[in-house]
Amino acid sequence: MLDVTELRTAYGESEILHGAGFSIPKGEIVAIMGRNGMGKTTLMKSLMGIVPPKSGRIMVDGLDMTQMPSHKRVAGGIAYVPQGRMIFSAMTVEENIRTGLTVTGRREIPENLYELFPVLKEMRHRRGGNLSGGQQQQLAIARALASNPKVLLLDEPTEGIQPSIIREMARVLRRIRDERGLTIFVSEQVLSFALDVADRILVIENGDIVHDAPRASVDEEKVSRFLSI
Numbered sequence: 322m323l324d325v326t327e328l329r330t331a332y333g334e335s336e337i338l339h340g341a342g343f344s345i346p347k348g349e350i351v352a353i354m355g356r357n358g359m360g361k362t363t364l365m366k367s368l369m370g371i372v373p374p375k376s377g378r379i380m381v382d383g384l385d386m387t388q389m390p391s392h393k394r395v396a397g398g399i400a401y402v403p404q405g406r407m408i409f410s411a412m413t414v415e416e417n418i419r420t421g422l423t424v425t426g427r428r429e430i431p432e433n434l435y436e437l438f439p440v441l442k443e444m445r446h447r448r449g450g451n452l453s454g455g456q457q458q459q460l461a462i463a464r465a466l467a468s469n470p471k472v473l474l475l476d477e478p479t480e481g482i483q484p485s486i487i488r489e490m491a492r493v494l495r496r497i498r499d500e501r502g503l504t505i506f507v508s509e510q511v512l513s514f515a516l517d518v519a520d521r522i523l524v525i526e527n528g529d530i531v532h533d534a535p536r537a538s539v540d541e542e543k544v545s546r547f548l549s550i
């Protein structure tokens with residue numbers, strides 16, 4: 322469903338991704354782990370076309386997205402929950418979710434989004450900026466799902482979120498995968514969350530993918546060593 326080949330991305334002369342490649346089949350949840358500065362956000366932004374890669378190929382459900390601008394990628398079936406959530410704080414919950422509907426041509430928010438996140442229905446007329454961190458994260462996920470994606474990308478969704486809410490987030494992401502057959506690619510630094518949510522774990526180190534293992538056979542000590550400074 323998501324096929325990434327030999328991706329190279331640079332900021333000016335400084336190359337960050339040195340040929341990253343991986344494939345994620347439909348319905349699989351993959352977590353990519355790595356310390357600060359290892360290239361997780363750059364990889365996410367490359368997949369979304371926010372930082373266009375120098376070379377390589379990005380395919381989503383057989384569609385070559387490598388040269389597409391971001392809005393075309395969203396229309397083609399990829400959605401993004403950025404680091405820091407980036408919700409519109411002056412807009413209401415409902416208005417935030419509506420921004421995700423644009424590519425679908427629909428005006429009404431599908432009821433099943435509120436079924437996933439009942440608190441957002443209760444708070445639909447509140448301003449996004451007045452929500453707690455966990456609620457804002459739910460809002461960012463709901464906004465991304467509003468575009469009806471095949472592939473959902475999340476960049477460090479647990480950052481600044483309480484442990485009990487983190488466990489709930491893992492449960493909701495698995496439910497979304499089960500109900501919608503979504504492919505989910507999530508970057509993380511919290512190993513317990515990654516083990517909770519993912520079917521497979523990748524590790525990125527200095528812009529290269531250095532480890533790739535199914536959840537059941539992950540060597541936790543080895544992954545922890547990559548995460549410690």
Ligand SMILES: Nc1ncnc2c1ncn2[C@@H]1O[C@H](COP(=O)(O)OP(=O)(O)OP(=O)(O)O)[C@@H](O)[C@H]1O
Nearest residue numbers: 332335337355356357358359360361362363364404
């Ligand atoms: N706009 C930019 N211009 C130049 N260098 C950048 C830019 N953004 C990130 N970098 C550099 O790219 C490298 C990878 O950063 P990136 O944000 O992708 O890492 P990360 O793994 O997501 O880390 P974090 O967990 O802190 O978000 C770092 O060395 C960073 O300093």
